[in-house]
Amino acid sequence: MRSRMLSWLRDWRFVAVEAAAxxxxxxxxxxxxxxxxxxxITGGVLLMPEVVKALRSWSDSARLRIGRRRGEVITGTPAALSPGSSIDERLRFAFSRSAGRDALWLTVHALPVLFVSLTVVSIPLGVVSSLAVPFYWYLVPADDPLRVPYPVTSWALAATMPLIAAAYALVSWWLIPATARLLSGLSARLLTAPEVSRLAARVDALTLSRAAALDAHGAELRRIERDLHDGAQNRLVNVVMMLGIAERALETGAGDVSAPLxxxxxxxxxALAGLRRTVHDIYPPIxxxxxxxxxxxSLAGRSIVPCTLEATDIGRVPAAVESASYFVVAEALTNISKHSRATRAVVRVTREGDRLRIAVEDDGVGGAIERPGGGFAGIRRRLEAFEGAMSLDSPVGGPTSLRTELPCGS
Structure with missing residues (x-):
């Protein structure tokens, strides 16, 4: 009996939470x-995507709440609005299929669920109210008697109130668990993305990650070409010129060849040092x-800003993921040393299952933003090639927190 009572209380609490939500x-x-x-008009176009973002966050919290209730993971269709998105991208996000599904859930949750949950959750209060009637019914004016659920105008009618309380208790004993099952089942059905939508979203994500990988690969090739052209190639040209000068000096016997040599x-x-730096930037031997x-x-130790590394039991991950993670931290520490005016920085690396999470934080002046072509945009592009994610939190006045996540295999 005690376990059934505890179960009923959990159901009542769930319905009450849904009423508040x-x-x-x-x-x-x-x-x-x-x-x-x-x-x-322009205002609606600009604001609607932000409202949909708020709706997405709200529906995701409902997925977590309903998932805990049902003991399962409820997955929606992946959708996100990147910073600096164009008007077309914002409108596609606002009127996407996932936004429509969230809007359908919101409509049901805002109207029927509010009425049903408030009604059902208040039934147990009728038990308390009915039991209290015999103690104060006679204090109420005779021309405006209590109506719970019928007018109580005599002691005989007041004596029936415990029966009404028992009726309320029986109804709530059955109705509260049934309503909890109904609300959780309905919400789970509306919040769970259909298999077709999940597959379509997966295909879209793979397409985007492939495009990001190609962009990152192209950018890396251009960087290597630029480094070789501006560095090693120019120095090798100088080597050839100096050797040519030395050769002519030897042929003519016109001077000392030790200086050009x-x-x-x-x-x-x-040139050799430049080639080594280029190779290091492709995949650091360390x-x-x-x-x-x-x-x-090693990166933390070489950082201009004093840096602490917190990382334990990372293990080995795929070489490409190691390289991407290394350059993410290197770029983040470079940004900190150049722009943050920080006195200390912290790099935290954790591995949870098949996800590698990296957080880089500093106590600088903040105000960092992601600009097209900037360092943070480069980090995002590198992560998207692996279907990773990045978030930047840098209020004016600091602190700044860069958080990234990469799949690394199980």
Whole structure:
């Protein structure tokens, strides 16, 4: 009996939480209805995607809540609005299939669920109210008697109130669990993306990640070509010129050849150093020697801003993921040293299942933003090639927190 009572209390609490949550849904529903007519003017076009973002966050929280209730993972259709998106991308996001499904759930959650949950959750209060009637019914004016559920005008009618309380208790004993099952089942059905939608979203994500990988590959090739052209190639040209000068000096016996040979040797050494830097930027050898944790420790140790590395039991991950993670931290620490005016930085690396999470934080002045072609945009592009994600939180005044996530295999 005790376990059944505890189960009933959990069901009542769930219905009460859904009643409170449905009030928030009503607010979002009203905001959406207000903005729809404004879509013909600029304000609606600009605001609707932001409302859909809020709706997405709200529906994701409902997925977590309903999932905990049902003991399962409820997955929606992946959808996100990247910073700096164009008007077309914002409109596609606002009127996507996933947004429509979330809007359908919001409509149901805002209207029927609010009425049903408030009605059902208040039934147990009728038990308390009915039991209290015999103690104060006679204090109420005779021309305006209590009506619970019929007018109580005598002691005889007041004596029937415990029976009414028992009726309320029986109804609530059956109705509360049934309503909890109904609300959780209905919400789960509306919030779970159909298999076709999940597959379509997966195909879209793979297409985007492939495009990002090609873009990142192209950008990397252009960078390598630029480094070779501006660095090693120019120095090798100098080597050839110095050797040519030395050769003509030897043929004519016109002068000392040690000076051009010395300059040729120095240019060759510089060219070799440049080639080593280029090879290092493609895949740092330190990753092979020390693994990701050791390589990041080396980065933290070389950082201009004092940096602490917190990483344990990362293990080995695919070489491409190690390389991407290394350059993410390297770029983040470079940004900190150049722009943040920070006095300390922290790099936290954790591995949870098949996800590698990296957080880089500093105590600088903040105000960092993601600009097209900037360092953070490069980090995002590199991560998207692996279907990774990045978030940047940098309020003016600091602190700045960069969080990234990469799939790394199980």
């Amino acid at each position: 449905s009030v928030v849904s009503v607010v979002l529903f009203c905001v959406g209805l207000t903005l729809l007519p404004l879509m013909l 010395q300059r040729a040797q120095e240019a060759a050494a510089e 990753l092979d020697e020390l693994g990701l944790e050791g390589a990041l420790a």
